Amino acid sequence: xxxxxxxxxxxxxxxxxxxxxxxxxxxxxxxxxxxxxxxxxxxxxxxxxxxxxxxxxxxxxxxxxxxxxxxxxxxxxxxxxxxxxxxxxxxxxxxxxxxxxxxxxxxxxxxxxxxxxxxxxxxxxxxxxxxxxxxxxxxxxxxxxxxxxxxxxxxxxxxxxxxxxxxxxxxxxxxxxxxxxxxxxxxxxxxxxxxxxxxxxxxxxxxxxxxxxxxxxxxxxxxxxxxxxxxxxxxxxxxxxxxxxx
Ligand code: SAH
Numbered sequence: 001x002x003x004x005x006x007x008x009x010x011x012x013x014x015x016x017x018x019x020x021x022x023x024x025x026x027x028x029x030x031x032x033x034x035x036x037x038x039x040x041x042x043x044x045x046x047x048x049x050x051x052x053x054x055x056x057x058x059x060x061x062x063x064x065x066x067x068x069x070x071x072x073x074x075x076x077x078x079x080x081x082x083x084x085x086x087x088x089x090x091x092x093x094x095x096x097x098x099x100x101x102x103x104x105x106x107x108x109x110x111x112x113x114x115x116x117x118x119x120x121x122x123x124x125x126x127x128x129x130x131x132x133x134x135x136x137x138x139x140x141x142x143x144x145x146x147x148x149x150x151x152x153x154x155x156x157x158x159x160x161x162x163x164x165x166x167x168x169x170x171x172x173x174x175x176x177x178x179x180x181x182x183x184x185x186x187x188x189x190x191x192x193x194x195x196x197x198x199x200x201x202x203x204x205x206x207x208x209x210x211x212x213x214x215x216x217x218x219x220x221x222x223x224x225x226x227x228x229x230x231x232x233x234x235x236x237x238x239x240x241x242x243x244x245x246x
Contacts, residue, residue: 008044013053014067018066021064048074049070072137073139085111093128094228101135103244107125111148113201162216165217177240193235
């Protein structure tokens with residue numbers, strides 16, 4: 001794999017399919033990665049699996065790729081959302097990138113009472129999700145939704161989607177892994193993980209979250225983690241217990 005360029009394209013992929021390149025893609029492939037005519041690369045579009053393709057035409061502002069054969073079938077991620085309060089720019093970028101690598105279907109930024117980050121650039125977050133998918137071999141790109149207020153999201157929460165509520169107030173409490181493993185046989189279906197902001201959850205938020213049937217409050221060990229660490233830790237536990245790492 002190393003050295004082979006892997007590119008996300010918004011174009012149908014299939015045997016013999018030609019893919020015209022946009023200026024930015026041509027710049028990346030020919031200017032940055034220095035691919036020449038005949039060079040091989042891998043393409044995916046989130047629907048048709050991964051395809052081995054070849055450079056057919058090189059241009060400064062464009063070019064053409066041709067699909068040769070499918071190298072990987074389309075695979076769906078587990079139906080898992082990561083619901084997170086945006087933190088500082090670099091840490092938010094880290095959360096998006098790691099969530100894609102760990103395997104989620106959907107990223108939902110939420111504004112909580114104590115969220116005090118700079119405005120989240122959803123367009124940038126979407127580009128980071130694409131880059132992470134290109135790099136990690138996923139055949140899909142998780143969606144990044146527009147930020148929403150946590151209270152609004154909970155008003156409309158689909159009752160069948162279980163919510164792993166990572167609550168810093170539970171730190172030191174019983175093991176999240178044991179709790180998730182105990183759910184293994186009866187908790188198939190959609191899930192979400194909720195990670196709070198640097199300032200944590202407010203008492204009213206905590207009380208409301210604890211009142212729902214779909215909520216599973218958990219501790220991530222005895223220490224308080226930074227939000228980005230908590231996101232990776234929670235994704236690891238969920239993936240190992242209930243997701244596609246099993
Ligand atoms: N300022 C808060 C900590 C916030 S940490 C305080 O000092 O209490 C940011 C987020 O990471 C939390 O809202 C929670 O979702 C998650 N988190 C961090 N450590 C955790 C732990 N030990 N258990 C569960 N969740 C944790």
